[in-house]
Amino acid sequence: MLVASRKGAFIPLVLKYPITMGIFGLSIILVTALSSSPGIKQPCRLSSVKAGMPFRPALAYLWEDLTAVEGGGGYSSRQAFSRRYDSSPIFREMNTVVSVFLGISFLLYFALALVLTLGLANYSRGRNLEALNFGANFFLFVVWNAATAGIALRWVQRYIQDEERRWNRRQLYGMPGLWRSSHAVGEFDGGFEVRHYGSADDWSINSGLERDTSAEAKAVAQLDAESLVDGRSRG
Incomplete structure (x- = not known):
């Protein structure tokens, strides 16, 4: 039987991070899906977006909070982010596309980690294979999420460059004050x-x-x- 004694406690322990990221990925997908329907309003305040306003893609909330809190930008950073989100269609598209990509990637990571863990656990015959299971999951975690971050950052760079070219064409830069x-x-x-x-x-x-x-x-x-x-x- 798969869930028994040591093995029953071992599998949830190994899957701790994949389960967390799977839940996180599902949340990203759901929130981003809500943002595609302007008629659906927020029931409460999320980040700087007041209750009763349309949802934003999940990445927009995370990005704003990271720059305002962890980055030390404060309230002025939140205002600047909201103005940019409202005024730039490219910026909004970028937040939507990258949010969907991250959500799908995290869900796929959870699925792969689950298959890997159960497969190795079924054929484990000693503690050495348990160590191998830990190692394989750690390797998958590092490689998969590093690749996800690299692809997401590349997309963000391309969108920002496209946005900058568009705003430059409209001559909206170079006007201080x-x-x-x-x-x-x-x-x-x-x-x-x-x-x-x-x-x-x-x-x-x-x-x-x-x-x-x-x-x-x-x-x-x-x-x-x-x-x-x-x-x-x-x-």
């Missing part, structure tokens, strides 16, 4: 908003209304209007 809301690139709701802080003659532009006649304000308004038209033409 500008804060742009999620409507700045004309991707949502057909509106945009630009605000300038840090000078004696603060100015703002909302929904195409120019309130400053300076050359800089005109240039910003023109760029945002072009972005708005571009966003509507793609929609």
